[in-house]
Amino acid sequence: MDKTLNGYLEKIEKYLRPVALSERMDILKEIRSEMQELQENGVSPEQILERLGDPKELARAYLGECIAKDKGFRWRKLWAVVSFYSLAGMAGMLILPVTSLCGIAFMLSGILCPILGIIRFAAHRMGFEIPVIQVTLGSYTASAIELLPISIVVGVVLFVLGKLLLDLTITMIRAFSSGKRNLGA
Amino acid sequence: MSIEDWKTQIKRGTLEFCILLMIRRQPSYGYEIISTLEQYPAIAARENTIYPLLRRLLKEGLISSFWQESAEGLPPRKYYAMTEKGLDTLDAMSAEWTNLLNAIHTLKGE
Numbered sequence: 001m002d003k004t005l006n007g008y009l010e011k012i013e014k015y016l017r018p019v020a021l022s023e024r025m026d027i028l029k030e031i032r033s034e035m036q037e038l039q040e041n042g043v044s045p046e047q048i049l050e051r052l053g054d055p056k057e058l059a060r061a062y063l064g065e066c067i068a069k070d071k072g073f074r075w076r077k078l079w080a081v082v083s084f085y086s087l088a089g090m091a092g093m094l095i096l097p098v099t100s101l102c103g104i105a106f107m108l109s110g111i112l113c114p115i116l117g118i119i120r121f122a123a124h125r126m127g128f129e130i131p132v133i134q135v136t137l138g139s140y141t142a143s144a145i146e147l148l149p150i151s152i153v154v155g156v157v158l159f160v161l162g163k164l165l166l167d168l169t170i171t172m173i174r175a176f177s178s179g180k181r182n183l184g185a
Numbered sequence: 186m187s188i189e190d191w192k193t194q195i196k197r198g199t200l201e202f203c204i205l206l207m208i209r210r211q212p213s214y215g216y217e218i219i220s221t222l223e224q225y226p227a228i229a230a231r232e233n234t235i236y237p238l239l240r241r242l243l244k245e246g247l248i249s250s251f252w253q254e255s256a257e258g259l260p261p262r263k264y265y266a267m268t269e270k271g272l273d274t275l276d277a278m279s280a281e282w283t284n285l286l287n288a289i290h291t292l293k294g295e
Contacts, residue, residue: 030236034216036260058233065237
């Protein structure tokens with residue numbers, strides 16, 4: 001197969017690294033199949049590449065569908081999100097990293113917060129204090145017993161906020177990937 | 186609103202419907218679908234729209250896929266075929282499409 005065509009496929013493969021191996025191979029096989037068919041029809045490699053368009057844009061469209069379809073949270077998906085906005089240009093470079101990273105940070109904090117509250121509470125029951133874990137609001141400082149419900153409530157609020165931000169990110173990715181740029185004839 | 190934006194929105198809203206209609210007629214492969222769409226400027230779309238869209242329809246279970254050897258000298262092709270779920274969805278889409286056409290027909294006063 002033509003060197004420039006192989007180069008194109010290699011780029012797509014690189015950009016799609018967050019996609020599961022079997023799926024990535026299937027995507028590449030399908031694109032290669034079309035390339036070979038066009039070649040058989042006498043279309044030149046240059047015309048084929050022009051037809052397929054910027055490899056970044058094609059890869060981004062695939063990543064967008066993969067991310068938007070996958071509802072759960074997995075590290076692979078986070079990786080796909082990061083790869084996606086590295087391909088999504090300026091708007092993606094600025095907004096998506098902020099919303100997705102804040103979302104993840106909020107969710108992690110939301111999990112961590114009640115755990116710390118429980119640790120402080122458990123320690124208090126066993127007769128010693130861990131003053132490092134503390135809630136202070138102006139002159140008010142929560143006791144170890146008060147800290148437990150506060151930390152749980154704060155944790156839930158943070159987690160929900162984080163989840164909302166992550167969902168927002170996914171909605172935006174969806175909008176980007178089905179942008180009208182892709183629909184040009 | 187520019188007429189081009191409006192056309193793009195129509196295309197975006199109807200592309201899945203058109204692709205499902207095409208696959209229901211007979212199992213088709215990606216390039217075949219794109220070539221057929223190219224004959225109609227109103228719904229023509231490029232590889233970077235159609236391939237990811239097919240993959241989404243596949244994941245949603247509306248279509249299935251299988252690789253099949255083709256004629257001598259040509260590479261195997263990935264064919265897409267309808268599923269039961271896809272047929273149900275297509276029926277619902279067709280019904281809605283008729284509703285839309287009726288509404289427009291009435292509004293135009295024909």
